[in-house]
Structure formats: structure tokens, C-alpha cells
Amino acid sequence: MDQYLSRKRTRSPPVPACADDDSTDMKLTRLVSLFPDMALDALMEILLSSGGCVETATTTIQAQPDVTKKRIAPLSAAATAIQTSLDAHMRQIHTDHSDKTPKRPLTRRGKTLHLYSPEDIAAHTPCSIIHNFLPAEQANALLLELLDESKHFSRYRFQLFDRTVQSPHSASIYVATPEQHRQHTSEYTYGGSYRSTVRQITPHLRAVSGAVQRAVNAEIQRRIRTVYPEGQKLKYQSPREWVPNAAFVNCYDGPTEAVGFHSDELTYLGPRAVIGSLSLGVEREFRVRRIVPTDDDGEVEEENPQVLPEDISEGVVAVTPMADKASASDSLNKQHRPNKRHKPSTSSLSARADAQGQISIHLLHNSLLVMHAEMQEEWKHAIVPAQTISPHPLAGRRRINVTYRWYRDSLHPRHTPRCLCGAHTILRCVQRKRETRGRYMWMCYAGYAPGKKGCSFFQWADFDDDGEPLWERTTVDDDDAPWLENFADGEGQLAHGAQPGNEEERSI
Numbered sequence: 188m189d190q191y192l193s194r195k196r197t198r199s200p201p202v203p204a205c206a207d208d209d210s211t212d213m214k215l216t217r218l219v220s221l222f223p224d225m226a227l228d229a230l231m232e233i234l235l236s237s238g239g240c241v242e243t244a245t246t247t248i249q250a251q252p253d254v255t256k257k258r259i260a261p262l263s264a265a266a267t268a269i270q271t272s273l274d275a276h277m278r279q280i281h282t283d284h285s286d287k288t289p290k291r292p293l294t295r296r297g298k299t300l301h302l303y304s305p306e307d308i309a310a311h312t313p314c315s316i317i318h319n320f321l322p323a324e325q326a327n328a329l330l331l332e333l334l335d336e337s338k339h340f341s342r343y344r345f346q347l348f349d350r351t352v353q354s355p356h357s358a359s360i361y362v363a364t365p366e367q368h369r370q371h372t373s374e375y376t377y378g379g380s381y382r383s384t385v386r387q388i389t390p391h392l393r394a395v396s397g398a399v400q401r402a403v404n405a406e407i408q409r410r411i412r413t414v415y416p417e418g419q420k421l422k423y424q425s426p427r428e429w430v431p432n433a434a435f436v437n438c439y440d441g442p443t444e445a446v447g448f449h450s451d452e453l454t455y456l457g458p459r460a461v462i463g464s465l466s467l468g469v470e471r472e473f474r475v476r477r478i479v480p481t482d483d484d485g486e487v488e489e490e491n492p493q494v495l496p497e498d499i500s501e502g503v504v505a506v507t508p509m510a511d512k513a514s515a516s517d518s519l520n521k522q523h524r525p526n527k528r529h530k531p532s533t534s535s536l537s538a539r540a541d542a543q544g545q546i547s548i549h550l551l552h553n554s555l556l557v558m559h560a561e562m563q564e565e566w567k568h569a570i571v572p573a574q575t576i577s578p579h580p581l582a583g584r585r586r587i588n589v590t591y592r593w594y595r596d597s598l599h600p601r602h603t604p605r606c607l608c609g610a611h612t613i614l615r616c617v618q619r620k621r622e623t624r625g626r627y628m629w630m631c632y633a634g635y636a637p638g639k640k641g642c643s644f645f646q647w648a649d650f651d652d653d654g655e656p657l658w659e660r661t662t663v664d665d666d667d668a669p670w671l672e673n674f675a676d677g678e679g680q681l682a683h684g685a686q687p688g689n690e691e692e693r694s695i
């Protein structure tokens with residue numbers, strides 16, 4: 188905690204003190220996370236006498252020679268949406284991946300538990316967080332660079348039943364070289380489409396990637412040591428060093444821009460992917476919720492990895508063409524059912540969505556969130572629309588997010604299966620259906636591209652314990668084509684400012 192406070196004091200961006208319009212609950216929650224041993228009513232009193240300013244209240248408390256050490260009063264029913272340090276719970280409740288199963292869930296149906304301290308986040312979610320990650324000047328320089336870049340970003344378009352919809356925020360993919368740019372617009376597909384908004388890595392993005400790489404690898408090792416059973420990496424998790432070679436940069440302009448609940452596409456990341464996610468600008472809420480298994484016949488998902496506000500994405504489901512006893516060798520699976528999508532009632536989805544409640548992590552400017560290896564298979568995440576935001580001095584209403592990713596060479600699109608339409612398939616994990624939960628599959632996703640119909644292609648995907656695909660390596664013509672390059676290596680060949688243009692989104 189001391190470390191958190193002192194780093195925060197020295198490195199925070201120049202946010203005008205007391206200028207935020209957070210609710211009192213939120214301010215109180217921040218104070219509780221900073222001073223977990225103080226009584227709630229004492230904190231409230233100090234907050235009020237500090238004119239509602241968290242910074243002033245913090246200084247006042249720190250100046251007290253002997254902080255009152257009363258037990259925290261139980262939160263009132265009206266305050267169920269706030270929850271801070273969980274030290275008291277942690278004596279009774281253990282994390283998922285230990286041999287000790289939680290005795291009772293921390294979250295409850297329909298409730299959102301707000302976590303602030305890195306310790307609580309690591310203990311109760313599949314993520315870890317580092318606040319004040321970069322030196323303040325470097326974070327600000329990256330933010331300014333990406334705000335400028337964001338004028339080139341686009342909104343993804345995809346098919347939702349009979350409508351073509353757009354993601355409610357804009358984004359671009361960043362890669363290291365012109366050759367990778369070519370590949371990313373003509374070989375890699377995302378949610379059934381080629382992406383046209385692919386850009387060359389910028390100087391600050393590249394400069395920061397080394398620090399991200401070191402921090403993410405350290406967090407992975409810490410997670411393995413402290414959380415995973417017997418201190419071993421998870422099955423299918425790569426034992427190799429995590430090396431970022433692609434990044435998605437997202438821009439959320441204003442409180443209503445968002446990303447609906449989703450899991451990230453695993454196609455090029457492989458099983459048990461780890462993602463380093465850097466937040467800049469306006470603070471927003473990142474929600475996570477555990478995927479609840481079902482005995483339903485189909486694998487029902489609020490599925491589309493594209494980005495939708497919650498109210499829409501909750502309605503997106505795919506019934507995947509699951510074949511109960513299919514094996515990886517069923518390359519054209521004879522047992523699959525037609526690839527159909529249907530729209531379930533909103534009430535059934537929200538009931539399921541909230542079966543275990545949600546956890547909210549507040550992503551402050553200059554925080555690095557690591558989504559660990561259990562995240563994409565077992566949890567869903569979202570950036571929820573905000574009622575209000577506190578403007579950031581450099582970014583105004585905008586939030587920039589960079590997700591650094593490690594694309595595996597072995598999952599380059601030249602190797603991944605093609606479907607009956609000739610399109611690249613996507614890799615997904617069965618998340619809900621109890622019997623096959625945790626199994627991976629390749630499937631056609633072309634039906635999500637506007638104006639295209641998908642086919643019913645489905646094939647189980649098998650991996651070795653380190654997450655490398657188990658398939659017969661076929662000779663391919665372009666085997667000598669360059670692989671994705673680590674961001675931290677080399678300078679690329681395209682001068683910054685000479686970005687390829689943004690063509691219209693192309694679909695397959």
C-alpha cells in the first residue's frame with residue numbers, strides 16, 4: 188500500500204486535484220482501498236470535511252500521527268455496489284486455481300463488486316494490475332501520440348442477424364513492418380473479415396513495448412508461483428517468453444463508447460493466451476465475469492468477439508456446431524449441426540450473465556492490466572458505458588487502450604484450417620457446454636462479415652501441453668515468408684508518418 192501511495196504521488200499525471208465528479212460512493216471506495224483499516228464512518232467524515240476531495244482527505248489522513256484503527260463498519264444494503272479491500276474475506280476465501288475452492292463466491296447474482304487494490308484484483312480475478320506503470324512523461328507522450336493516431340481508427344462492421352452493425356468505439360491494429368501490414372490486411376482475419384485499419388507501430392508504442400514485455404513476463408511468473416496449482420503453468424499455456432508482436436489500440440470517445448462482454452479471439456494467440464492491456468486517458472470501468480457452464484443442448488454464447496455495447500452484445504449468441512464425440516481428425520465433421528444463430532430472450536441471457544455477478548476493475552490512466560492465461564477461456568470482459576466520466580487533462584473525454592498481444596508463429600494463417608467457403612477459420616474454446624467445456628475448435632466465422640454467409644465448417648482443435656497445434660505440418664509455398672517481428676526488435680522499414688492508407692473495410 189505504501190508503495191502504491193508513494194508511486195501514485197510521484198508519478199500520477201497532472202489530474203487537477205478534486206476536479207472529478209465521481210459519486211461519493213466512489214470516492215469513499217477509493218479511500219477505503221487506501222486505508223482499509225479505517226472505519227467507514229471516519230473516512231466519510233474526513234471526506235466531507237475535505238469538501239469531497241479524495242486527495243485532500245488522503246493528505247489529511249496521512250498527516251494524522253495515529254490513524255484510528257476501528258473495524259470497518261459493514262456496508263449498508265445501499266452500498267452493495269462498492270467493495271474494496273477484501274483482506275477480511277481473503278482469510279476465508281481462496282482463489283480458483285489453488286486446491287482450495289472458494290467457500291462462497293465473492294460476487295452475487297446481479298451485483299457488481301468493485302475492486303481497487305492490485306492484491307484484491309490478483310486474488311479474485313484472472314487479471315493483475317500495475318498502477319502508474321510508465322514514468323508519467325512517457326505515458327503522456329504515448330497518450331498524445333495515440334490520440335493523434337486515433338483519427339485514423341475505424342469502427343468494425345459486422346453482421347448481427349439481419350443487421351450490419353458497428354462497434355461502439357474505434358480501433359486499429361498495429362504491426363511492426365510493411366510486410367506484416369500486408370499480411371494483416373490480406374491473410375489474417377478477425378471475426379470473419381480482413382481488417383483494413385492496420386497501421387505501422389509508432390515510435391512511442393514501440394518504445395513502451397519492452398517495458399510491457401518485461402512486466403507481463405514477470406506477472407506471468409508470479410501468477411504461476413502464487414496462484415496456479417502446484418506452482419505449475421496451466422495446461423496449454425506456453426512456457427516460452429511472452430513477446431508482443433501485435434497490438435490493438437482502442438479509442439473510447441465519451442462515456443457511451445464501450446465494448447460489450449466478450450472473450451478475445453484466440454485464433455492467432457492460441458490457447459491460454461496472455462494479453463498486456465495499457466490504459467491511458469479517462470478512467471473507465473473494466474468488468475469481468477466468470478462464464479457459467481450450462482447443461483443446455485447447444486453451446487450458447489453472447490459470442491461475437493467484436494465490440495458491442497452490453498445491451499446489444501448480450502443478445503448475440505451463436506449455437507456452435509458442436510459434435511459431441513467428434514475428434515480432431517474429423518476435419519470435415521460429419522456430425523456437426525448446421526451453424527445457426529438465434530436470438531434468445533434478453534431476460535434469459537441477463538439471468539445467465541449475472542448468475543455470479545460481475546467484478547469491476549477501474550482502469551486508471553497509466554495502468555497495465557495483465558489478462559492471464561485463464562481469462563479468455565473462463566471469463567468474459569467488457570468496458571461498460573459510464574454514467575459520467577472525469578475529463579482527463581490531455582485526453583478530454585477520451586480513453587486510449589493498447590492491448591499488446593503475442594501472435595504465435597505456429598498459428599499463422601498459412602497454417603490454420605480453411606473452411607468450406609475457403610475462408611480462414613477462427614479458433615474458439617467451448618466455454619459453456621459442460622461436457623465439452625475447455626475443448627478448442629476451428630470454425631467458419633465468415634457469416635459475421637457483412638454481406639457474407641458462412642458455412643457450417645467445424646473441426647476440433649488439438650494442442651500439446653504447451654499450446655502448440657497438433658496437426659500434420661503441410662508444406663506451404665510461402666513457408667519462407669517473414670514471421671511477425673517482436674515490437675521491441677528493429678525499427679521496421681516504414682518511416683513513421685508514411686502509414687499505408689485506410690481503405691474501406693473489406694470482407695471476404
Ligand SMILES: O=C(O)CCC(=O)C(=O)O
Nearest residue numbers: 435437446451570588590
Ligand atoms: O479497452 C479495454 O480495456 C479492453 C479492450 C478489449 O477488450 C479488446 O480490445 O479486446
Ligand SMILES: [Fe+2]
Nearest residue numbers: 449450451568
Ligand atoms: Fe477484449
